Amino acid sequence: MSNNYFNTLALRDQLEQLGKCRFMHLNEFTEGVDALKGKKIVVIGCGAQGLNQGLNLRDSGLDVSYTLRQAAIDEKRQSWKNATENGFTVGTYQELIPTADVVLNLTPDKQHTAVVNEIMPLMKQDACLSYSHGFNVVEEGMQIRQDLTVIMVAPKCPGSEVRAEYVRGFGVPTLIAVHENNDPLGQGLALAKAYAVGTGGHKAGVLMSSFIAEVKSDLMGEQTILCGMLQTGSILCFDKMIEKGIDAGYASKLVQYGWEVVTEALKYGGVTNMLDRLSNPDKIKAFDLAEELKDIMRPLYNKHQDDIMDGTFSSGMMADWDNDDVKLLGWRAETAETAFEKTAAGDMDISEQEFFDHGILMVAMVKAGVELAFETMTAAGIIADSAYYESLHETPLIANTIARKKLYEMNATISDTAEYGCYLYNHACLPLLQDFMKKIDTDVIGKGTVNDDNGVDNARLIEVNAALRAHPVEHIGGILRGHMSDMKAII
Amino acid sequence: MKIQLQNCQFDFEQRFQLKDINWQIQAGQHWVITGANGSGKSALVATLAGFGDKIAGTVEGLVESVAIVSFEAQAALIERERKKDDADILDVIAVGTAVHEILAEGDVNASIVEDLVEKFALKYLLDRPFRALSTGETRKVLLIHALATEPKLLLLDEPFDGLDADTLIMLQRYLAELSHSVSIVMVLNRCDEIPQFITHLGYMRAATLAHSVARADESAYRELFQLLHLETSDLQIPPTADSSAKALLNPDQPLVVLNDIGVKYDQLKVLENFNWQIDSGQHWQLCGPNGSGKTAILSLITGDHPQCYSNDIFVFGFNRGNGESIWQIKQFIGYVSTALQWEYRVGTSLRNVIVSGFYDSIGLYSKATDKQRKIADQWLALLGMEQRADQSFNKLSFGDQRLLLIARAMVKHPPLLILDEPCLGLDDINRQLVLALIEKICAAGLCTVLYVNHHSEDTIAGIENYKNIEKNSTNID
Numbered sequence: 001m002s003n004n005y006f007n008t009l010a011l012r013d014q015l016e017q018l019g020k021c022r023f024m025h026l027n028e029f030t031e032g033v034d035a036l037k038g039k040k041i042v043v044i045g046c047g048a049q050g051l052n053q054g055l056n057l058r059d060s061g062l063d064v065s066y067t068l069r070q071a072a073i074d075e076k077r078q079s080w081k082n083a084t085e086n087g088f089t090v091g092t093y094q095e096l097i098p099t100a101d102v103v104l105n106l107t108p109d110k111q112h113t114a115v116v117n118e119i120m121p122l123m124k125q126d127a128c129l130s131y132s133h134g135f136n137v138v139e140e141g142m143q144i145r146q147d148l149t150v151i152m153v154a155p156k157c158p159g160s161e162v163r164a165e166y167v168r169g170f171g172v173p174t175l176i177a178v179h180e181n182n183d184p185l186g187q188g189l190a191l192a193k194a195y196a197v198g199t200g201g202h203k204a205g206v207l208m209s210s211f212i213a214e215v216k217s218d219l220m221g222e223q224t225i226l227c228g229m230l231q232t233g234s235i236l237c238f239d240k241m242i243e244k245g246i247d248a249g250y251a252s253k254l255v256q257y258g259w260e261v262v263t264e265a266l267k268y269g270g271v272t273n274m275l276d277r278l279s280n281p282d283k284i285k286a287f288d289l290a291e292e293l294k295d296i297m298r299p300l301y302n303k304h305q306d307d308i309m310d311g312t313f314s315s316g317m318m319a320d321w322d323n324d325d326v327k328l329l330g331w332r333a334e335t336a337e338t339a340f341e342k343t344a345a346g347d348m349d350i351s352e353q354e355f356f357d358h359g360i361l362m363v364a365m366v367k368a369g370v371e372l373a374f375e376t377m378t379a380a381g382i383i384a385d386s387a388y389y390e391s392l393h394e395t396p397l398i399a400n401t402i403a404r405k406k407l408y409e410m411n412a413t414i415s416d417t418a419e420y421g422c423y424l425y426n427h428a429c430l431p432l433l434q435d436f437m438k439k440i441d442t443d444v445i446g447k448g449t450v451n452d453d454n455g456v457d458n459a460r461l462i463e464v465n466a467a468l469r470a471h472p473v474e475h476i477g478g479i480l481r482g483h484m485s486d487m488k489a490i491i
Numbered sequence: 492m493k494i495q496l497q498n499c500q501f502d503f504e505q506r507f508q509l510k511d512i513n514w515q516i517q518a519g520q521h522w523v524i525t526g527a528n529g530s531g532k533s534a535l536v537a538t539l540a541g542f543g544d545k546i547a548g549t550v551e552g553l554v555e556s557v558a559i560v561s562f563e564a565q566a567a568l569i570e571r572e573r574k575k576d577d578a579d580i581l582d583v584i585a586v587g588t589a590v591h592e593i594l595a596e597g598d599v600n601a602s603i604v605e606d607l608v609e610k611f612a613l614k615y616l617l618d619r620p621f622r623a624l625s626t627g628e629t630r631k632v633l634l635i636h637a638l639a640t641e642p643k644l645l646l647l648d649e650p651f652d653g654l655d656a657d658t659l660i661m662l663q664r665y666l667a668e669l670s671h672s673v674s675i676v677m678v679l680n681r682c683d684e685i686p687q688f689i690t691h692l693g694y695m696r697a698a699t700l701a702h703s704v705a706r707a708d709e710s711a712y713r714e715l716f717q718l719l720h721l722e723t724s725d726l727q728i729p730p731t732a733d734s735s736a737k738a739l740l741n742p743d744q745p746l747v748v749l750n751d752i753g754v755k756y757d758q759l760k761v762l763e764n765f766n767w768q769i770d771s772g773q774h775w776q777l778c779g780p781n782g783s784g785k786t787a788i789l790s791l792i793t794g795d796h797p798q799c800y801s802n803d804i805f806v807f808g809f810n811r812g813n814g815e816s817i818w819q820i821k822q823f824i825g826y827v828s829t830a831l832q833w834e835y836r837v838g839t840s841l842r843n844v845i846v847s848g849f850y851d852s853i854g855l856y857s858k859a860t861d862k863q864r865k866i867a868d869q870w871l872a873l874l875g876m877e878q879r880a881d882q883s884f885n886k887l888s889f890g891d892q893r894l895l896l897i898a899r900a901m902v903k904h905p906p907l908l909i910l911d912e913p914c915l916g917l918d919d920i921n922r923q924l925v926l927a928l929i930e931k932i933c934a935a936g937l938c939t940v941l942y943v944n945h946h947s948e949d950t951i952a953g954i955e956n957y958k959n960i961e962k963n964s965t966n967i968d
Contacts, residue, residue, distance in 0.1 A: 037814065055797060059817035085756055087801035167795070168834070169818075169852025203856055 003141035004311040006212055017212035018381040020177075023480065028193065029202040033060050035187070035194035039101035042067050044093075044115060046079035048159030048413075049132060050106035053199050055086060056166040060198040065089035067096040097122040102191065104130045109417045110321050112136035120145055126184070128191050133218065134211035135417060137179055139314035150182035151192040152211055154218075155201055156389055157397055158413050162199060171200025173389065175207045175214055205480075209386060217382045219308045221390030222418035224301055224376075225369035226398045228425025230259055231335070231407055233365040235430065236437055238340035240361075241446040249346020251446060254355065256345050256406055258362050259399035261355040267396040270477040271367050272468045277356045278363065280456040282449055287464045289364035289444065294372050296436055300428055301376040304421075309380060317420050328416065331423035335407050354448075361445040370395060374473040384476040392473055393480075492518040492554060492643065492674060494539065499548030501538050509534050509543065511699045522676045523685050525715070526695030527722045532678045533561060533648050535695060539676060540646055554644045558637035561648030561678075565626075565633055568593075572622045587620040590632055599639040607635040610661055627653045634662070638669070645669070647677040651684050659684075680723065694718065694920075702920055710888055714920045717891075720875040721927040728935040729869035731904040732849060732862050736822040741808060745770045746823075746907050746939060747792055750803040754787045754796070761787050767958060771906065774933060774940040774953055779960035785943050786830075788960075789911055794820040807906065821851040825900030825938065828911035832892055835884070841895055842867045842880045848899035870898040874928075890921030897928055901938070908938045926951060 006014060036057075041064045043054045050066070058064045066083040070092050073080050083090045097103060097119045107115050113136060116129070123129065128149040136142045137150065144150050155162045157172035165172050174196045178188030189208075196206050222228075234255050241251035265274040275283050307313040320327045335341060356363065370392045377387035401410040411419045443449045468474070499512040509531050516522060516539075524532045537543060538550075540559040572587045590613075594604050608614055611631050616624060624632065630653060637645065650666075651659050663686050666675060670688040679685060685692075694702040694715050704711045740746075745768050752765040762784040769775060779785050790796035791804060794817045804811040807823040825848065835844070835853050843855040845867035850857055859867075871877045874894050884892065893913065900908060910929060914922045933940055933953035942954055 033816075058800065059794070061814045061816040061819075063814070081757065086797035087799070168854055169847075169850060170854065170856050 004314070005138050005141040006216070006309075007311055008141070009212075014212070015381050017210045018216060019383050020208070020210040020213050021383040021386040022208045023385055024202075024206040024208050026202065029197050029206075031190070031194065033062060033194045033198045035190040036062050036102065036198060037194075039063065040065070040099055041102045041104060042096045042100035043104045043106055044068075044119065045105070045107040046082045047106070047108075049155075049162070050079075050104070050159075051082045051086065052159040052163035053104065053106065053132075053155070054083075054088065055163055056200055057195070057198040058088075059166070060200075062198055065091065065096055067091055067093050069093070093119055093122060098124060100124065100127060102128040102130060102195075104132075106132055109133060109135045109415060113140055113142060116142055116144070120148075123148060128188075129182075130192075130195065131211075133415070133417075134177065134215040135219075135314070137211050138215040139311065140318070144179075144182050146182070147184055148182055149185060149188045149191065150179035151188045151195070152177040152179070152214060153192055153195045153199070153201075154214060155199060156394060158401070161397070165204065166200040169203075171202065171204040173205045173207070173393070174199065174201030175209050175389070177209045177211050177214055179211050207385060207389065213382060213386050216308055216380070217377055217386045217390040219313065219417070219421060220305050220377050220380075220382075221373055221387075221394060222414060223304050223308075223313075223421030223425050225366075225373040225391050226394050227410060227414055227418055227422035228429065229365060229369035230395075230398060230402060230410065231422055231426045232429040232433070233362060233369075234259070234340050234402065234407060235338055235426075236433060237359075237362060237365075237445050238338075238343070240437060240440055241442065242339065244442045244446060246442060246446040247346065248343045250348060250350075252340065252343040253345035253348065253350060254358060254446065255340060255362070257350070257403050258355045258359040259366070260396070260403035261352055262359060262363050262366060263396040263399040265356075266366065266370070266392060270392065270474050270481070271370060271471065272474055274363060274366065275468055277353070278360065279357070279449075279451065279454050280461055281451050281454060282357065282360050284456060284460060284464050285444060285449065286360045286364045286367065287468070289361060290367040290371075292436065293364060293368035293433075296432060297368065297372055297429065298376075300425070300432060301372045303428075304425065305376045305380050313421065313424075317417065320420065325416075328420050328423070331427075332411065332419070335411065335423070338407070341406055341408060357448040358446055360443075360449070361440060364444075366395065371471055371473055378472065384472060385480065388473060388476045388480055392477055492516075492552065494552040494554070494644075495550070496538070497549045497551075499538075499550060500546040501534065501543035502546050503534055503537075503543050507531065507534055507698070508546075509538070509698050512538075512548065514693070514700050514703065516674065516676065518674065520691055521670055521674060521689045522691045522693055523679050523689050524676065524693040524695060524700075525679055525719050526701075527719075528680075530695035531698040532695045533563065534698075535693075535700060536646050536648060536676055536678050537561065537563065539644065554642075556641070556643040557646065558640050558642035558644075559646040559648070560630070560633045560637045560650060561646070563648070565629055568633065569622065569629065572620075587622040589618055590621055590624070591617040593621050593632060594636055594639070596636070597640060599636065600641055601639075603639040603641070604635060607638060607665075610665070611635065611658065630654075631658075638665075643673060645673050645675045647675065649678055649680065651679070651681075696722075696923070701923075711920065714888070714890060714924065717875045717894075718920055718924050718927065721924060721931070726873050726931050728901070728932060728937060729866050729873065731902065732860070732866065735904050736807075737904065737906050739808070740771075740823070740906055742771065744808060745805070746807060748805040749788070749791065750805070752788070752791065752802050752804070754784065754791070754798050754802075765960070769907070769939065769941065771939055772936075773956055775942065775956045775958055776950065776954045777941065777943045777958045777960070783960045785960065786828075786911065789826075789828075789909055789941075789943065792907075793824055793826055793909065818851060822903075823906045824851075825903065825905035825908040826911070827893070827896050827900045827909070827913050829915045830911075832889075832896060835892070835896065838883050838885055840881045841871060841876060841884055841887070844884045844895055845870050845899050845902050848902035866902060870902060874898060888921075890917050890924060893917060893921065893925055894928060897925065897932075901932055904937045906938060907941060908932065909941045909943070911943045913942070914944075 041062055043050050043066050046066050054064045066088050068079055126147050131152045132154045134152055154175045155172045162172050176192040176196055196202050238251050238255050242248060262274055265277050275286055278286055373391040374387045378384055401413045494516040496512050496514045501509040524536055526532050540557050575587060613631060667688050690706050692704045692715055693700050702715060704715055706712055747769040749767045752762055754762040777785055791799045792806060800812045806820055809815045837854045839854055846859040846863045847855045849863055871880050913925050930952050942951055
C-alpha cells in the first residue's frame with residue numbers, strides 16, 4: 001500500500017521542501033569524485049540512463065558494475081548485452097548488492113517499490129542508495145532502512161546526451177538532493193556531489209534541490225509544456241494544415257522539425273528571443289495568440305499542478321500500473337494512429353527562418369506553455385530556478401526527440417510516468433482548444449502572413465516587447481543561462 | 492592564341508627534368524606559376540619561350556613573339572658581356588656594352604623604351620656599361636627591353652623581386668594596362684604580390700604542374716595559397732604552455748603496451764590476440780583494410796573504447812581500470828580523425844578550437860589563459876589563418892577544419908599524436924596541405940606519431956615503423 005510522503009508533512013515543511021533549490025558554484029566541487037573513490041558502485045538497470053551514467057562514472061575513475069535480475073542475465077536481454085559489451089561486470093542482486101557501497105537505482109519508476117524492497121535486505125550496513133527520480137520516495141512513501149543514506153542525482157537530459165556531453169568534456173545540468181529522513185552519517189551531500197562530478201554534471205551546473213521539489217516540478221513540467229503541449233500542438237497544427245489543403249508532406253515536416261527549430265531560439269535567448277525571430281507584425285500576432293491560449297489553458301495547468309500536489313495524479317497512475325497499464329498502452333496505441341504520426345515528412349527544403357514564419361501558432365503554443373507551466377509551478381511554491389529547468393530549459397531537449405522520430409520517439413525516450421501524464425494532458429487539452437482552433441487559418445500555421453508592409457503600431461510593439469521581457473521566466477532564465485554560458489562558452 | 496602542352500617531359504641540360512606537364516593557356520588568360528623552391532616553376536615558364544629539350548608529349552601553339560625576363564636570362568646576358576670582355580685581346584679596359592645599346596638590340600619600339608626609361612627613372616645610367624649595373628638595375632633594363640619588343644606573350648620570372656615600393660606599384664600598373672593586349676605568365680613566390688589582372692594560378696610540385704586553378708574558384712584559389720605558405724615558409728612549431736604532460740611520464744617506460752587484446756561485439760570478434768608496444772620517439776604507421784580493427788585499437792589506446800577496461804592495456808604509466816580517469820589518459824594524447832571532425836560541430840571560434848586542445852574537450856568549457864590564446868594565435872599564423880581567428884569553426888571548409896584539428900591536437904605537444912586517416916575525405920590540394928603540416932610536425936620531433944592509413948603506400952617522411960593488420964573479424968560460432 002503506498003503512502004504519499006509529501007501528504008504526511010505539515011504545510012510549513014511542504015513549503016520548505018518545495019522551495020529548496022540552489023544553483024551550486026563550481027568551486028563547491030573541488031573534491032571531485034573523492035567521496036566515491038575506491039567505493040564499489042553497483043547500478044541496477046542498464047537502460048539508457050543506467051548504461052550512460054555508468055560509462056561516465058567509470059571513465060571518471062570509479063568502480064562500476066551492474067546488477068540485473070537473474071532472468072535478464074539468463075535470457076541475455078538487451079540490458080545484459082549493454083553491460084557486458086561495454087566491458088562491465090554483471091551479476092545478480094544476490095551476488096553484487098551485498099558488496100556495494102553505493103547502489104544506483106536506475107530502473108523505471110514503476111519498478112522501484114519491488115526493486116527497493118528486494119535489495120534493501122541485501123544492502124551493506126551504512127551503504128548508500130541513490131535514485132535519479134524521487135517518485136518512489138515522495139509519491140509512494142517508500143520507507144528505507146535507517147542506516148542507509150538516500151540521495152538523488154538526476155541529470156536533466158536523456159541518457160544518450162548524458163554520455164555525449166561527457167565525452168565532449170562537458171556535462172548536462174544535474175539536480176541533486178539528499179533525503180533528509182535518510183542521512184544518518186551526514187555524508188549524503190558529499191556522495192551526491194561526487195556522483196554529479198563523476199557524470200560530468202558539475203561542469204554544466206548543479207541544482208541542489210529536495211526530493212519533493214524534484215518530483216513535484218518534474219511531473220508538472222513533463223505533463224504540461226514539455227510533452228503534453230508538444231503532443232497536443234503537433235496534432236492540432238498538423239490537422240489544421242490538412243484541413244486547409246496544405247501539402248501533407250509539408251505539414252508533417254513543418255511540425256516535426258518546427259518544434260526543434262523554434263525552441264533552439266528559446267534555448268539561446270528565452271521566450272523573448274524566440275519571438276524576436278518573427279517579423280514585428282508576426283510577433284504581435286504570436287503574442288496575442290499566446291495570451292488567448294494562456295487564458296484558455298490556465299485552468300488545465302492549475303488542475304495538473306493540483307493533482308500532482310495532492311497525489312491524485314500519482315494514485316491514478318499507480319492504479320493503472322496495478323491494472324496492467326491498460327490506459328497507458330491504449331493511449332500509446334492511439335497516438336501511433338494519429339494522422340501526424342502516420343504522415344511522413346516531405347523532402348522539400350524548409351529554411352530555418354521559414355519554420356518561424358510559417359509556424360507562428362507553434363511559437364505561440366510554446367510561449368503559452370512555457371509561461372503557464374512556470375507561473376503555475378511558482379504559484380504552487382516551487383522556486384523559480386526549479387520551475388525554469390522543468391519548463392523552458394527542457395523544452396528544446398524534448399523537441400529534439402520529436403524531430404528524430406515524431407511523437408513515437410518522444411514517448412519512447414521519456415519515462416512511463418511522463419508519458420502517462422502527457423496523454424492525460426493531451427486528452428484534456430484537445431477539446432479545450434477546439435473553439436480556438438476553429439478561427440485559426442494558414443496565416444499562422446502553414447503559409448505565413450502575407451504582409452506587403454511590415455508596419456506596426458509603435459505603442460503596441462513597445463507594449464508587447466516590454467511584456468515579453470518582463471515575464472519572470474525571462475528574468476530567472478537570464479540569470480541561469482548566464483551561469484551556463486560562463487561555464488560553457490559555446491552551446 | 493591557345494598554347495597547349497600535353498603529357499610533356501622537358502630536359503634542361505640533364506640538370507633538371509619537368510615531367511607529366513599538362514597545361515593550356517587560352518587567349519585572354521594571365522597566369523601566375525608558384526610552388527616551393529626547386530619545384531620547377533621557372534623551367535615551366537621557360538618552356539613557353541622554347542627553352543628545354545622536349546623528350547615526350549606534344550606542344551602546340553607556341554608564339555613567335557615572346558619575351559622572357561628571368562634570372563636565367565639576366566645571368567645569360569651578364570655572361571655574354573663578361574665573355575666580350577674576355578675575348579678582348581686589346582690591352583685596354585673593356586667598358587662593355589652601354590645600357591642604351593642593350594636597349595636598342597633587336598626589334599624594339601624606341602618610344603616604348605623612352606617612355607619606360609622615364610617611368611623607371613633610369614635615364615642616369617643609359618650611358619653606363621651594362622656590366623656596371625646593380626642586380627636591380629639590370630633587372631629593370633631587361634624588363635624595359637622585353638616590353639619594348641611588344642611581345643604577344645610576356646614571361647616574367649619574379650619580376651617584382653628587389654623592386655622598391657614605388658617602382659613596384661608603377662610596374663604593376665603598367666602590366667595591368669598591358670594585360671588588355673598581351674598574355675602574361677609570371678613566376679611568383681609571394682602570394683601577396685599577385686596582381687589583379689591574373690586570371691589563373693598554377694602550382695608546381697616535384698617538377699610537375701600539380702594544380703591549375705581559376706581565380707574565380709575562390710576556395711581552391713585560397714587553398715593553393717595556404718599550401719604554398721605551408722610548403723615554403725620556414726615554419727616553427729609553436730611552444731606549448733608551461734605544464735606539458737610529458738613531464739609526468741617515466742622516460743624508461745613504453746608509451747603504450749597492448750597485451751593479447753580481444754575485442755568482440757555480440758557475435759562478432761573484431762580483434763583477437765593482438766599485441767603492440769609503442770616506445771617513445773618511435774613513429775608508427777598502422778595499416779589495414781576497412782573493418783580490420785584499426786579504429787578499435789586506437790580507441791583502446793585513447794580510452795574511448797569501453798572494452799579498454801576488460802583488456803590488458805598499459806598506457807602512459809597506467810594499467811587501465813585502476814581508478815584513473817579518462818582525462819588522465821587523454822592529457823597525453825593528441826588525436827585527429829574524421830569522426831572527431833563530425834563530432835566537432837560547434838559554432839566556436841577558430842582560436843577556441845585550438846585552445847580546446849589543452850583541455851581535450853570538443854568545444855571550450857574553461858576560460859583560456861592569455862598564454863593559451865597566444866599559442867593558439869601562433870598556430871593560426873602557422874596555418875595562414877591568423878586573419879580568421881574569430882571566425883566560426885563550422886563555417887570553415889572541410890580541409891581547413893582538418894588542419895585546425897591537427898593544430899588542436901598538437902597544441903599541448905602531446906607525447907603521442909594519433910592521426911587516424913588524416914587525409915580521408917580531402918581533395919588533392921587539402922591532402923597535400925595536411926601532409927605538409929604532418930611532415931613539419933614529425934620533423935620537429937616533439938611527439939611520437941601514430942599515423943593510421945588504409946593505404947600502406949601513403950607514407951609520411953620520418954615514419955619508419957609499420958604495423959599491418961589483416962582483416963581479422965570473425966563470427967563466433
